[in-house]
Amino acid sequence: MKISINANRCEPSPMRKFHPLAVKVKEDGKKIYHLNIGQPDIPTPAAFYEATRAFDNKTLAYEASPGNPALIDAIRKYYAKLGISLDADDIFITTGGSEALLFTCLSILDPYTEVIIPEPYYPNYTTFVHAAGGVIRALHTTPEEGYRYAFRDRIEKLITKNTRAIMITNPGNPTGVVLSREEMRMIADVAKEHDLFLISDEVYREFCYDDKYGIPSMGRFTDIDDNLVIVDSVSKRFSSCGARVGCVITKNKELQQAILKFCQSRLSVATLDQVGATALYSVDKEFFVQSKAEYKKRRDTVVQGLRDIPGVLVEEPMGAFYVMAQLPVDDADKFQRWLLTAFSDNGETVMFAPGAPFYETPGSGINEVRIAYVLEQKELQRAMELLGKGIAQYRKEQMGL
Template sequence: MMKLSKRTDILPISSIRKLIPLSERAKKKGIKVFHLNMGQPDVKTPQVMIDSLKNWNINPLSYAPSGGTNEYLNALETYYHDLGFLFVNTGNTIGTIAGSEAINMAMFLTCDPGDELLVFEPYYSSYKTSATMFGIKLIPIKTTISSGFHFPSIETIEVSITPKTKAVLYSNPCNPTGTVYTKAEIKLLINLVKKLNLYLISDEVYREYTFVDRPHVSILEYMMEIPDRTILIDSLSKRYNLCGARLGNLVSLNKEIINGALKYAMSRLSGGLIDQHVGSQLVHVPKSYTKEMQKEYEARRDLMFEGLTKIPGINVTKPEGAFYIMAELPVDDAEKFCIWLLTDFQDNQETVMLAPGYGFYSDSSDGKRQVRIAYVLEKDKLKRALEILKIALKEYCHIA
């Protein structure tokens, strides 16, 4: 039999989705699964976006422009102007197929095969997948539960920089930790990339969801200061609960980056015309929508954090944003526990599904006892999920 490429063999399997076949098997047995493994919000998509599909009549459904439709790009421009970033426009923005493609673009444009990219660990698991696809080496800078997963000192970061380092990538608010970085931390990175001539890539898809008194600090605040080295990654998926529409974008004041992103976009022809029409309706979504979402996620955060702290042996820090929490469990191998939850455990025909923490680390042993929990269910369901988790850990630890 012919062998597949070596690249296929080394491509990481998503720890967020890896166990889905097991959850499907459990459901076929009549077991209800509370999905805390994936960042799939349960809140309704704005009705104006749904209605735009009903009222839209275009035939034939043609290709969209590679860099995004005028309708979609104009809507994005309006969004950033409302945030106060008047320099963002349709000329320095590329529409992408979700934030995932914007991540791919940013890596592809800044790093060659063999180059190094600094990330703060634990990090979004898809960073590892994208880097592997492009032959880029991720260099993890460790953060810890005890420090709230905030950045370490500049000295700790600089030690990891080599002549092969080309860029620094971070998400803010952070997926998977929920950390919201301070102005001082972002300024630290700005000074670092200026000093060492690196690119700085900021993934800000959870921008609206912060639960701290200080404001979110966007890379856009510094983009005019270092226009040639900064890239923003963004997405509508979580902001408007449009995960299925696959809508994102990349922003940079570096013309070479924008031209390169457009060349990349041309290679896949176009994003979805229907998706972009839906996304363009963001200008009609009331600002109260995301404000209400922010309040709801903060309430869920409080419930989840307080509930986890009451379960013996669990170690957590309170998330400051997004809708995730990294928890260290009183088990030797969190993935085995996650599998057991789906194959050998149920409480009144119910169980929970978690994302094993190893997938958010370069060295899987570093996250071996951790899980990422997405608090994307209604509060009553989260309460029940916490109850099930407590019962499951008690039974599992006794068995182990």
């Protein structure tokens, strides 16, 4: 028996890599501040639970393969408020943004065809692209440049006859980079001029901490209707990761036909989750105002905490709820293991995601980390204190500095 080449090309999730070790460390009585996973702690709006409780169909049946019509309608109305006009046929409900990405890759990639992705990027992109037999062409960025990637010449240099798509995350995970309108327009132009799909992962759309960005979406550029694929989700927007409801949006009719086949093959997204998700789209906009304000405070706390640690290189992220930072350690992976096994301050330690797996280019991100600021401010302050103490002790004990 043999495991497929495509499966062997996929990597385990770096966010969960240290999970078994962390479980053991916790069993031994140490407290861990988890900054490794983007699991928001903001309470899910009550509307989700009320709607699922009120559901009283006698049989819990499959939903339609492209999605619950009421949910699709709610999503259309949400986009209309952003000034983006969608038909019901343009939207396919998926099991989270994750399935939206997978179905898109399966629909547009053949073996050895390429997707240009700015690195560091969300590591599960590797799985989605590789599952479809594709290859990632990394658009390299650096901490010194604040991980910005919207440079036409650098993008165009990566385009080959095998390129099928440019894939971006805006606002970015893991970097928190948000594109300006001009940068979005330039990338849209490049995709259009080179006849490429533009996969725009916008699951963090509501989390932009400077009003000048508004609520960004490539969907406003109607001249790229045939190129554009928007990936969306209720996970982050409504603090509802467990609902497992997202969608893929495209006006490209051929692509719609392809995606529909994958939707039909898995029959339906969970019926009850879609009922709850439909109700989420009616929550008051005050919910976003409050959660954004909360994350902004947390971002400021983490950035300040990182800036107070000597030798840390960090740029203030403008969106999402992550910050990528370069630490004055030799190897973030080794440092994380050491923090869990050898370090403790009052019985506490801290956990982040080591940076290297967020890069395609070998040797990149070795001393970088991604921090998800999904804890309350006070906890974040303590986590930053632990990180500072850990770095100082590690440098002394492990690096002889």
